[in-house]
Amino acid sequence: MAPINTDIFENYENVFADLKDLPHNTVDGVNYGVPHGRGPNLLAYNTDETDAPTSWSVIFEDGAEHAGDISVYDSSIFIADAALYLKNTQPDLGIEDPYQLTQEQFDAAIALLEELDANDPLYWADYTDQISSYASGDVVVGTTWPLQVNLLQADGAPIEAITPEEGTTGWSDTWMMYSEAEHPNCMLMWMDHMMSPEANAQATVWFGEAATSPQACEAAEELSPGHCEAQHADDAEYWERIWYWSTPQESCADEDDATTCVTQDDWVEAWTNIRGG
Amino acid sequence: MTTTAVPPEGIRPPDGRLRRTAAWLHAHPGAQVRLLLAGPVGWMVIAYIGSLFILLLGAFWEKDAFTGQVEPFAWSLDAFDSLISNDVYRTIALRTIGIAVAVTLTDAILAFPIAYFMARVASPRTRGILIVAILLPLWAAYLVKVYAWRAILQGNGILEWMLTPFGIDAPGLGQLLNSWVVLSYLWLPYMILPIYAGLERIPESLLEASADLGARNGTTFRRVVLPIVFPALVAGSIFTFSLTLGDYITPDLVSDAKFIGNVIYDNSSLGNLPLAAAFSLVPIVIMIGYLLVARRLGAFESL
Numbered sequence: 192m193a194p195i196n197t198d199i200f201e202n203y204e205n206v207f208a209d210l211k212d213l214p215h216n217t218v219d220g221v222n223y224g225v226p227h228g229r230g231p232n233l234l235a236y237n238t239d240e241t242d243a244p245t246s247w248s249v250i251f252e253d254g255a256e257h258a259g260d261i262s263v264y265d266s267s268i269f270i271a272d273a274a275l276y277l278k279n280t281q282p283d284l285g286i287e288d289p290y291q292l293t294q295e296q297f298d299a300a301i302a303l304l305e306e307l308d309a310n311d312p313l314y315w316a317d318y319t320d321q322i323s324s325y326a327s328g329d330v331v332v333g334t335t336w337p338l339q340v341n342l343l344q345a346d347g348a349p350i351e352a353i354t355p356e357e358g359t360t361g362w363s364d365t366w367m368m369y370s371e372a373e374h375p376n377c378m379l380m381w382m383d384h385m386m387s388p389e390a391n392a393q394a395t396v397w398f399g400e401a402a403t404s405p406q407a408c409e410a411a412e413e414l415s416p417g418h419c420e421a422q423h424a425d426d427a428e429y430w431e432r433i434w435y436w437s438t439p440q441e442s443c444a445d446e447d448d449a450t451t452c453v454t455q456d457d458w459v460e461a462w463t464n465i466r467g468g
Numbered sequence: 469m470t471t472t473a474v475p476p477e478g479i480r481p482p483d484g485r486l487r488r489t490a491a492w493l494h495a496h497p498g499a500q501v502r503l504l505l506a507g508p509v510g511w512m513v514i515a516y517i518g519s520l521f522i523l524l525l526g527a528f529w530e531k532d533a534f535t536g537q538v539e540p541f542a543w544s545l546d547a548f549d550s551l552i553s554n555d556v557y558r559t560i561a562l563r564t565i566g567i568a569v570a571v572t573l574t575d576a577i578l579a580f581p582i583a584y585f586m587a588r589v590a591s592p593r594t595r596g597i598l599i600v601a602i603l604l605p606l607w608a609a610y611l612v613k614v615y616a617w618r619a620i621l622q623g624n625g626i627l628e629w630m631l632t633p634f635g636i637d638a639p640g641l642g643q644l645l646n647s648w649v650v651l652s653y654l655w656l657p658y659m660i661l662p663i664y665a666g667l668e669r670i671p672e673s674l675l676e677a678s679a680d681l682g683a684r685n686g687t688t689f690r691r692v693v694l695p696i697v698f699p700a701l702v703a704g705s706i707f708t709f710s711l712t713l714g715d716y717i718t719p720d721l722v723s724d725a726k727f728i729g730n731v732i733y734d735n736s737s738l739g740n741l742p743l744a745a746a747f748s749l750v751p752i753v754i755m756i757g758y759l760l761v762a763r764r765l766g767a768f769e770s771l
Contacts, residue, residue, distance in 0.1 A: 265720075311642070313642050313724065314724050316720055317720070320618075324622065324623075327622045328624055329622050455739060456739055456743075460550065463554075463556055463560075464556045466726050467556040467559060467560045
């Protein structure tokens with residue numbers, strides 16, 4: 192990846208401070224890209240079928256109540272959602288980052304997911320697949336993205352979504368550039384364009400994610416009133432509870448050599464074990 | 469007075485080099501064939517087999533644990549180790565093969581009467597209508613058909629609406645059986661057409677001769693029709709079996725049970741590419757074995 196000098200962009204200075212210089216796109220103070228948008232993985236529920244939940248316990252601890260009606264994202268990254276729940280409910284495990292887990296912490300997350308799997312959830316990989324499952328009432332509660340909630344609510348489905356009290360996993364997207372790109376200037380202009388109020392508003396409103404600057408929020412207000420408030424775009428406190436997707440690493444992504452963490456490959460294999468048996 | 473006849477432009481024999489080449493080619497028919505086939509065969513070997521070969525080579529390479537990038541020529545059997553040491557891959561492989569066998573048997577049983585009716589009973593007009601009816605679904609996109617099946621199987625779907633009055637709970641999405649039903653539906657035409665072609669080839673006189681020699685209908689079917697049409701049945705089964713073995717979208721959309729293809733997909737997007745490559749060897753080896761047996765049974769003459 193090519194290092195990016197953010198000073199050359201007209202629109203970079205407007206970007207929210209808590210989106211800048213994050214570990215997923217900055218190494219030793221050097222930026223390798225610019226933010227595009229961010230969002231949380233939400234807990235969705237059918238208002239006709241269940242009371243409003245406040246915690247992930249509705250699928251983890253009390254999953255049996257909704258056996259057969261739980262919607263779960265079909266990817267190994269979902270292990271982090273279980274780890275985040277354990278971070279809150281079992282502080283003894285000492286989980287700090289739900290993506291960097293020691294073997295013991297990882298095993299606890301897998302045990303929790305096996306309990307969830309025993310409640311016969313419906314796994315979704317494709318978001319249209321999940322929309323039809325919520326719309327038809329096949330599932331009543333489970334994980335989702337803001338995009339599906341937007342589309343379901345636009346169709347009048349009785350679906351609401353919350354950010355549970357434990358916080359949640361989420362994503363923060365970055366535009367990056369290949370170090371041997373043939374036309375780097377073209378990409379740099381694209382990056383600046385995508386941070387511009389108009390373009391960023393359009394892109395983030397369509398996808399249902401948080402815009403990246405106050406100016407983009409103003410532009411978004413015209414496209415979809417209340418967009419930035421609903422997506423917590425400028426609410427730095429909100430984003431402190433969101434754990435952005437990142438790669439599980441053997442080094443635990445820290446300087447400490449004493450601990451080793453479970454790697455991405457083992458995450459995928461553990462997920463296959465849960466799903467395949 | 470004599471004039472030299474000058475042939476009109478266009479039918480003049482080609483000059484020097486072209487003419488020599490043409491003459492040489494005429495004298496060497498083998499070279500002609502080779503030149504003709506060089507393009508398509510080259511494409512086949514380089515683009516088709518070559519890319520497959522590189523994919524399979526990846527099964528023997530190591531990968532970087534963080535970036536997930538495969539390190540070419542770093543030889544390792546790690547992928548096969550994890551494939552063998554973890555039972556879940558065997559379970560998934562056996563599940564996939566089991567459904568492929570079930571789909572093949574189901575399609576054979578469903579296809580035979582239809583093909584027989586088309587080939588030996590129906591009037592030419594009815595036969596034409598039936599052929600169109602069988603081919604028509606092939607024009608609709610695969611995904612559209614699978615989503616149509618979701619509409620049947622899901623909650624508040626057609627199946628639930630039909631079963632509820634009888635007090636039966638609809639199974640809903642997430643059942644392995646859904647994959648069996650939907651894949652049997654999807655590949656049925658590929659079974660009907662070869663059997664139909666095989667049945668049509670049986671001369672009427674053979675059946676008459678069988679009857680003249682005192683065979684009842686059942687005996688004629690068992691000892692005359694079935695042996696002749698069996699290679700066609702095997703030919704159809706190549707399609708139903710291999711298409712099921714490689715499918716991963718239908719299992720994902722109508723059921724929750726992973727097939728070999730789902731594991732390959734999961735590992736190629738996020739995880740372990742060498743493992744995905746190693747696992748993809750399983751259906752390839754099965755299909756090579758299947759095709760060898762099919763050839764012995766004469767299926768290739770019925771394609």
